Amino acid sequence: MTLFQSAIWNPRGQKAPVIPHTSIQIFREVPEFRTWRRRQLLDHRSVGLVPTMGALHEGHLSLIRMAAAENHRVVVSIYVNPTQFGVHEDLGSYPKTWKKDCEMLRDLDKEIAGDGGNLGTVAAVFAPTTEVMYPSGRPSQDVDGKGSFVTITPVGEVLEGASRPTFFRGVATVCMKLFNIVTPEKVYFGQKDIQQTVVVKKLVKDFCMNTDVVIGKTQREPDGLALSSRNVFLGTRRRKVATTLSKTLRVAETAYSRGRRSRDEILGPATELAKLLLMEQHQMPPEDRVKFEVDYVSLADPDTMEELEEVDESRGAILSGAVKMLPVESPQAGEDLGLSGGPPVRLIDNIILKPVG
Numbered sequence: 286m287t288l289f290q291s292a293i294w295n296p297r298g299q300k301a302p303v304i305p306h307t308s309i310q311i312f313r314e315v316p317e318f319r320t321w322r323r324r325q326l327l328d329h330r331s332v333g334l335v336p337t338m339g340a341l342h343e344g345h346l347s348l349i350r351m352a353a354a355e356n357h358r359v360v361v362s363i364y365v366n367p368t369q370f371g372v373h374e375d376l377g378s379y380p381k382t383w384k385k386d387c388e389m390l391r392d393l394d395k396e397i398a399g400d401g402g403n404l405g406t407v408a409a410v411f412a413p414t415t416e417v418m419y420p421s422g423r424p425s426q427d428v429d430g431k432g433s434f435v436t437i438t439p440v441g442e443v444l445e446g447a448s449r450p451t452f453f454r455g456v457a458t459v460c461m462k463l464f465n466i467v468t469p470e471k472v473y474f475g476q477k478d479i480q481q482t483v484v485v486k487k488l489v490k491d492f493c494m495n496t497d498v499v500i501g502k503t504q505r506e507p508d509g510l511a512l513s514s515r516n517v518f519l520g521t522r523r524r525k526v527a528t529t530l531s532k533t534l535r536v537a538e539t540a541y542s543r544g545r546r547s548r549d550e551i552l553g554p555a556t557e558l559a560k561l562l563l564m565e566q567h568q569m570p571p572e573d574r575v576k577f578e579v580d581y582v583s584l585a586d587p588d589t590m591e592e593l594e595e596v597d598e599s600r601g602a603i604l605s606g607a608v609k610m611l612p613v614e615s616p617q618a619g620e621d622l623g624l625s626g627g628p629p630v631r632l633i634d635n636i637i638l639k640p641v642g
Contacts, residue, residue, distance in 0.1 A: 304394075304410070307390070308394075308408075309391070309394060310409045311409070312410070312411050312412070312413075313413055313414065314413070315413070315417060325357070325408075330357035331355075331404075331405075331471075332358045332467065332469045332470055333360070334360050334467045335349050335472075336460065336463055337361060338514065339363040340517070341389050341514075342512050342514060342516075343512055344475050345361075348475060349361060349390075350397065350403075353397045353403045353406055353407065358405050359406065359409075360467055361407060362411045362463055363386060364412060364413055364418060366459040367415060367426065368419075368423070369452050369456050369459065371449055372426050375628065378625045380514055387410075411466070411467065418459065419432075424458075428450050433458070434457075435454070435460075436454050436457065437457045437484045439591075440483055440589055440590050441453030443480075443585075443592075444585070444590060444605065448607065457484060457485075464494055468495075469496050470497065471497045471498075471499050472496055474500055475502075475504070476637070477634065479603055479605055480590055480605065482500050509528050509532070510527050510528050510531060515631070518628055518630045519630055520623030521620065522622075523610045523630070524623075526562075526610070529577060530632055530634045534555065534605075536554050537552055537555035538604060538636045540553075541602075546596045548594050548595065556579075563576075577610050578609045580609060580631075582605075583603070583606060585605065586603075587600060587601055587603050596638060598641040599642070601637065601640040602638045604636045604637075606635070608632050609629055610632060612628065613627060
């Protein structure tokens, strides 16, 4: 058993283990974590929470840096939440990279400690099991499934919620659980999952929760692709075409910056570009092309995610979209298809159209 594997175990009654070569404690059980949290409260130490499903990347690290600048103690949760996966979505294929995640947190801890401008540092990882998070048993992933759920509507029913009808129910439920367990002064989410941030803000507001929701900018690859844990599934061929969505949204953003305000004026050029890029792929031979499906391109209200026919300059809007990258055709010998053999990959992205004046 390696040091990183031994760091997983947290028997009741024993001191919480730590990530090797750090002081970052690892908690698997709620009572032990709450004992730790109580000490922070008595010591007047603020706590910031960065919720993740693991498979950490620079987007997560940027949120942890934000949290360390604003809080005495940062808690990173690592938990692949089953209730936000649909019945036909492959929960089992979601990347689980515990050892690498620990190494990244170790290195980030050193970086943050060496920066004198931070208020705090990474103090704890909360990595529960599903039995801990769902003590009555994991609820059904069916749309009409039974269980203890939190549902945020109507914002959770449009766009991503329309394509994945149980997704935001699962997100809101696990966030409610995490917020109740950690009781953070602030929680940190990335702008890439923009609809999720709107749902979480509504959850916090409507349930009178005493935490601030802080949104960090989307982190991108040099070519514009938004960082995501799911990018590891793309492989070489699809990775080259994965910028289709970001290119499409930037065209719409340009129209807005040039004074266009109607839905047709903003989204029209964007949808035409998406059609052109798909047509180019279809003209290639099967061993070279990449097929994809555009789920939606949206121009929505920044608070409700309802579709807009005209942008109110005083409020701005949210441009967002989703594309499904389909498995490659005619894979070549030795071709990098991505993790798990390159299953379908759903990519999301967004751009905030800022108010004018």
